[in-house]
Amino acid sequence: MSEHRHTLRGAITVAVAVGVAMGTLTAGGLPQRQDTAPVAAAESATPADTAEHARLRAILRRLTTVDGGPGALVAMRDRRGSTVLTSGVADVKSHAPVRGDSRFRIGSMTKTFVATVMLQLAGERRVVLDAPVERYLPGVVRGHGNDGRLMTVRQLLQHTSGVPDILDHLKPQDILKNPLAHHDTRDLVNTALAHPPTFKPGKGWRYSSTGYLLAGMIIERVTGRPYGDEIRRRVIEPLGLRETYVPGDASAIPGPHPRGYVRPGANAPLVDLTAINPSVAGAGGEMISSGADVNRFLDALLRGGLLRPAQLREMMRTRPTGNPDGRAYGLGLESRPLPCGGLYWGHSGDMFGYETVSGATVRGRQATVMVNVDPGGTDAQSDDMKAAVRTALCK
Template sequence: MLRYAKVFGAACVLALALCACGTDGRGNAPAAPSYADVGTILDRLTGADGAPGALLEVSDAHGRTVLTRGVANIDTHAPMVGDSRFRIGSMTKMFVATVVLQLVGEQKVGLDTPVEQYLPGLIKGNGNDGRDITVRHLLQHTSGLPDYVQYLDLTELVRNPGAHHDPLDLVNLALDHPRLFAPGNGWQYSNTDYVVAGLLIEKVTGQPYAEEIERRIIHPLALDGTSVPGDDSTIPGVHPQGYARPADALLDMTGINPTVAGASGGMISTAGDMNRFLTALVNGQLLHPSELHAMMTTRPAEDGSGSAYGLGLMSTPLPCGGLYWGHDGGIPGFRTLSGTTPDGRTATAMSNQYPGGSDAQISDMNTAVATALCEGKLSHGS
């Protein structure tokens, strides 16, 4: 996700309570999940934790369940709507990585080919060298490239949220700083990696990365609530306002120009669309087996969460056993998380405040998704 800790003091903490799982031992058909525990967590998220509103959608064999809490607008007190559109932040990376891996499958891109071959002269200076960084390094955050977000003028971003940011300027902002480590010799989440990946897509295909995402993913899956807005600062359709909390008061950041995130986090979607996309991705509808295997080959994220990072896709342990695949996101105004389990339960959550707020707010969103993914197992009655 885009991280704005320098100004807002946001921190990401994963704290999942242990739960017991099993079958009822009587051979009875499992009951439909109630998701009552998830509702309680969302109550806490929009109560004690201070988020204005939240929503969570679960898709499984029983169908679709949507839970909403709180408000979409703190001035009008309009309630949160389940089919709302919202900015998804770094969940955009799953879409970008999918397009790059499709190009790998088409033999137009090599995972272990240096970035220099596709974008000559782009990455150089302060030890950063595109001749040493491969496409795989970009997608897995093992490039050693500094994260440009750490060097943005965030005061100016708050003052002028509609300002355009050119991707080359974002990359150059990162390259003004020394590399973090030799490519392949460490792991550090860097939004710069995916801005470069977006430029690579454009260079290889001759089309902007947005058009390739639309052509290859959004249209085939009929993701009608999903878009790559480019310079458009508006969110179309029904949507909540998105807030940040730089101090005690909430600041409306709904109209931020998403070019500040670009290919690293600029997309808009809905919970239902995200569930459909993630299910299709993990089920092999978008990638050939070899590319999906590469995407799901992980290394520890080294952030203390127990998660592991593949190529734009993360695995995270579940408190009821096993793991889920997905990604989180954070862009001024919105915090998001999507995950899917091997047996087909998929959940997406959103709160309309980021960054700012307490660590508990971020923790409870993670807990809500994990609990929703476990709830089907728990409904068996252990």
């Protein structure tokens, strides 16, 4: 899940309120605010580092005070080493601080991993990006004007297929009444395809998690293995990402992690939604990772450690999204302008209880910001998270 957090907020607010009233969800109190010391500083801070860290600490304090987040972290990495700064609490009851090695649900950051595997398959000539979806999933995309014979694999990955977005057609109240329920990918796809396309394939741009559910199905059809197994085999294990998981039906987050909270409204108490079956997001957003692992993944990706040059160029061939901030979308990877010049590459993601924003430059600097509330009740949280990434990258 990602770009639809504002669209879904009202429905989630109602759903959470219903869940608390029915006793299916637990409301927590507001956290005490506190900052914690930096973790794993790579070397002695220079004056430039000190100024940068001061700016980042100010943003983290804003995220965990006026923005209403319980806890937050920013993980930074460059050729000299890594640093993590944290603020706030991982648990509003115990007031335990956020750990620098915390795992979060990373939501739509999953899409970058999925697109990487698909492009690896393209490099192996097992998938043709401009082939119709029908070639790999015969008869799957049909009905209400949707036709897999008319849309391509590339269009799924770039959100230009016009396939209706499952996030527009899920009922959050149904998810939150039974957050541990399994959701079958084909059922989710069929729910989306019961609605007409948003435009003809190739004639527009609109974010659609359904496209990535279909991409996961294509990976499984081509390789004979679940898309998650391919991510583990092709990305997680080669890079040694020990804090990254494709959980499937597992509702627990392995290893150290903050509690994940939903805030039904700006002044409402937090609701604990740490345990949820992530199959509801599937290949569109189910993964778990840490800031350090996300940074390592983006660095390897942009350096060409995961894709051949031709496929990396395809991934980074973007088209405008129409967003006034200048964002452009490639294949599972987006670019945004930096105030200090140039672009950064990355993705954002949110899943009930957690939000992540990550970016990297081609010069070898990465930054990932994570907060343990989603939705947070205001729009300011996402804006401040992006500001933290820009600040970290514009050293």
